[in-house]
Amino acid sequence: MRHERQVELLRRVADAGDHLRGLHAPASMTNPASCYTDQAHFERERQLLFRQGPVFFGLATELSEPGAYRTDTVGGVPIAVVRQADGTLRALVNICRHRGAPVVAPHTTGRVARSFTCPYHGWVFGADGSLLGRPLTAGAFDDVTANCDLHQVAVAERHGLIFVRPGGQEPIDVDGFLSGAQDDLGDFGLQNYVHIESRTSTFHMNWKLVLDTFSESYHIRTLHRDSIAPRFNSDCVIFDPFGRHCVSIGLRADVLDETHKPVEEWSLLPYGTIQYFLVPSGLVVHQLDHVEVWRVEPVDVRTTRVTTSMFAPTPPETEKAMRYWVKNLDLLLQVTTTEDFPLMEQIQANLDSGAMPELVYGRNEPPLIHFHRELARLLA
Ligand code: FES
Numbered sequence: 439m440r441h442e443r444q445v446e447l448l449r450r451v452a453d454a455g456d457h458l459r460g461l462h463a464p465a466s467m468t469n470p471a472s473c474y475t476d477q478a479h480f481e482r483e484r485q486l487l488f489r490q491g492p493v494f495f496g497l498a499t500e501l502s503e504p505g506a507y508r509t510d511t512v513g514g515v516p517i518a519v520v521r522q523a524d525g526t527l528r529a530l531v532n533i534c535r536h537r538g539a540p541v542v543a544p545h546t547t548g549r550v551a552r553s554f555t556c557p558y559h560g561w562v563f564g565a566d567g568s569l570l571g572r573p574l575t576a577g578a579f580d581d582v583t584a585n586c587d588l589h590q591v592a593v594a595e596r597h598g599l600i601f602v603r604p605g606g607q608e609p610i611d612v613d614g615f616l617s618g619a620q621d622d623l624g625d626f627g628l629q630n631y632v633h634i635e636s637r638t639s640t641f642h643m644n645w646k647l648v649l650d651t652f653s654e655s656y657h658i659r660t661l662h663r664d665s666i667a668p669r670f671n672s673d674c675v676i677f678d679p680f681g682r683h684c685v686s687i688g689l690r691a692d693v694l695d696e697t698h699k700p701v702e703e704w705s706l707l708p709y710g711t712i713q714y715f716l717v718p719s720g721l722v723v724h725q726l727d728h729v730e731v732w733r734v735e736p737v738d739v740r741t742t743r744v745t746t747s748m749f750a751p752t753p754p755e756t757e758k759a760m761r762y763w764v765k766n767l768d769l770l771l772q773v774t775t776t777e778d779f780p781l782m783e784q785i786q787a788n789l790d791s792g793a794m795p796e797l798v799y800g801r802n803e804p805p806l807i808h809f810h811r812e813l814a815r816l817l818a
């Protein structure tokens with residue numbers, strides 16, 4: 439992140455006054471509880487946001503080698519994103535054109551040498567999705583006239599980020615979609631980071647509650663009082679909108695110390711958890727010395743698959759270095775999966791009871807307000 443940008447952001451904190459009230463949103467907001475519980479609302483979100491896309495798929499560094507692939511479900515569509523020999527990416531619909539089996543094992547990563555073989559009857563597909571053969575069928579399919587290559591959908595790569603459009607082939611304009619978020623995000627050199635590990639869990643909560651978790655620092659003081667609260671500010675976050683997306687920067691408790699130095703020495707990076715909300719599917723987080731990526735896939739209105747990935751700035755050369763990054767991921771997931779997400783599951787159950795008509799988002803939760811206002815606008 440450029441120095442001037444860090445100074446500009448830190449200046450907002452320095453000028454924010456008592457309990458960072460200067461960072462507050464202009465107005466609070468109420469949101470119907472049905473946004474989290476209503477089946478028709480969920481179907482609309484899945485269709486308009488996740489199926490039509492674009493949807494953030496992950497960091498390109500995970501798929502840097504020719505043949506590298508990752509399979510995932512996006513907006514309910516099974517997709518395999520594969521790095522081609524010429525360096526481009528393809529997003530294949532991971533459904534065999536014979537009778538619908540997944541050609542590549544679902545929810546995996548790997549590297550394909552030349553071709554994928556369907557596990558059901560052994561049809562062979564190239565890394566580009568083209569049907570290469572139907573071994574040992576003695577001409578049984580010779581009268582089939584339909585093209586049996588794997589379907590493809592749009593994929594785009596820019597600033598080290600991959601986006602897909604599971605619902606079709608209309609090209610993705612990444613910069614247009616990011617609406618300015620790329621100005622800071624591009625500076626992080628995400629393509630140079632190294633994937634350490636990803637872990638996936640399924641939670642009984644609406645997909646938005648995953649993103650809500652990261653959208654304010656207000657809960658740190660109480661929910662995380664026995665873990666991270668002493669080290670972090672709980673008053674407000676720095677917030678900037680980028681179209682439907684936004685950045686939410688959580689602050690260390692001692693952030694104001696930095697503003698007592700000469701301005702040429704100011705640095706936000708040691709004090710900020712810089713979280714880019716890439717709506718609808720995830721977060722890219724720069725934290726001190728590493729990058730974390732969160733991806734959400736709505737399974738149904740109250741079930742969400744969540745994948746957390748850890749990326750290091752350089753390849754870990756020793757086992758000790760590797761352990762350091764794995765431990766970092768352990769700690770991150772320990773706080774979220776023992777403190778944040780169990781509470782979010784209780785919130786989901788409470789909202790499902792129908793006994794609470796609406797939620798209230800305060801002025802000290804600006805990214806939360808922006809996220810839900812944008813969703814309302816996009817779904818209108
Ligand atoms: S379903 Fe793939 S070969 Fe039959």
Ligand SMILES: [Fe+2]
Pocket residue numbers: 651657658662778
């Ligand atoms: Fe939290």
